[in-house]
Amino acid sequence: QAKAAGRGRTQFFSRELLASVEQRHRLVTQLRGAVADGAFTLHYQPKVAATGAVTGVEALLRWTLPDGTPVSPAEFIPAAEESGLILPLGRWVLEQACAQAREWERTLPEPLPVAVNISALQFSQPDFVEQVRGTLTASGLTPGLLELEITESLLAPEPEAARERLVVLRDLGVRLSIDDFGTGFSSLSYLKLFPVHTLKIDRAFVRDVATDRNDVAIVEAVIGIGQAMNLDVLAEGVETSRQVEVLTRLGCAAMQGYHFARPMPAAEMTAWIATRRMD
Ligand code: C2E
Ligand code: MG
Ligand code: MG
Ligand code: MG
Numbered sequence: 001q002a003k004a005a006g007r008g009r010t011q012f013f014s015r016e017l018l019a020s021v022e023q024r025h026r027l028v029t030q031l032r033g034a035v036a037d038g039a040f041t042l043h044y045q046p047k048v049a050a051t052g053a054v055t056g057v058e059a060l061l062r063w064t065l066p067d068g069t070p071v072s073p074a075e076f077i078p079a080a081e082e083s084g085l086i087l088p089l090g091r092w093v094l095e096q097a098c099a100q101a102r103e104w105e106r107t108l109p110e111p112l113p114v115a116v117n118i119s120a121l122q123f124s125q126p127d128f129v130e131q132v133r134g135t136l137t138a139s140g141l142t143p144g145l146l147e148l149e150i151t152e153s154l155l156a157p158e159p160e161a162a163r164e165r166l167v168v169l170r171d172l173g174v175r176l177s178i179d180d181f182g183t184g185f186s187s188l189s190y191l192k193l194f195p196v197h198t199l200k201i202d203r204a205f206v207r208d209v210a211t212d213r214n215d216v217a218i219v220e221a222v223i224g225i226g227q228a229m230n231l232d233v234l235a236e237g238v239e240t241s242r243q244v245e246v247l248t249r250l251g252c253a254a255m256q257g258y259h260f261a262r263p264m265p266a267a268e269m270t271a272w273i274a275t276r277r278m279d
Contacts, residue, residue, distance in 0.1 A: 015029045040092065045057060045264070063076055098135050129165060177198035181199040200234045223250055
């Protein structure tokens with residue numbers, strides 16, 4: 001009987017696995033088509049200083065299926081990474097974001113840095129630095145207006161090689177930030193090693209910061225590290241004015257989240273900035 005139950009369970013799992021493999025395969029096929037068809041767009045979400053000033057925006061990839069259904073990056077980015085499609089896609093994002101940033105550089109009265117998320121596979125390509133340099137040159141964008149968001153996991157496998165690459169990027173004038181900070185397993189000594197400018201505290205620590213003492217302690221510690229090491233610290237996923245109050249009291253100088261604005265198309269972003277300036 002135990003055997004029968006065991007067999008039943010095995011069957012159940014393999015059917016599930018098959019479904020997910022098929023689903024993944026379908027997703028990859030659709031993705032490949034979408035890269036070719038130009039079905040992707042970028043949305044932009046503002047980063048806001050404690051003073052209320054907009055300090056920059058983050059480019060976030062959006063994919064809409066032919067029937068109009070939006071697919072979340074949380075769903076398709078892992079598939080794009082596994083299939084290697086993140087390489088052409090990531091290149092497109094970088095080019096698109098730099099072109100938009102250049103457009104804003106020419107038309108807005110204040111500088112608006114644009115941040116681009118970089119996947120581990122993209123970062124590890126031998127020609128990645130050349131890709132960034134080439135895209136900057138082609139777009140005419142001032143390098144200091146491009147920020148690259150990388151994750152701890154991307155630095156861990158080969159820290160020395162990653163460091164060298166980051167130094168070259170920094171020397172180009174590009175800004176560097178560590179995204180989802182605190183969720184990876186990298187040692188804090190990495191921070192001394194990597195020439196980054198900003199730590200983005202992951203939403204996981206921000207969500208309950210108004211009610212959870214542990215999250216307060218973590219956020220406070222990260223802000224302390226930032227101050228000690230002369231790094232900017234930004235809190236991600238800020239949704240409520242309570243969170244803003246607590247984070248401000250803790251000394252957090254920059255925030256990003258639905259409380260301020262959701263990610264939006266470039267034209268809406270331009271309009272949003274214009275209305276804020278008039279406030
Ligand atoms: P991320 O870089 O940490 O981006 C923040 C995510 O949190 C975005 O989700 C954003 O829409 C969402 N978010 C912002 N504010 C709030 C908030 O107040 N509450 C909540 N619940 N969520 C908020 P999104 O756009 O779905 O992207 C998810 C992840 O996918 C990103 O996390 C990033 O890791 C990845 N991603 C997005 N675009 C790109 C891209 O162009 N290239 C690469 N390699 N990865 C990307
Ligand atoms: Mg990011
Ligand atoms: Mg993040
Ligand atoms: Mg994230």
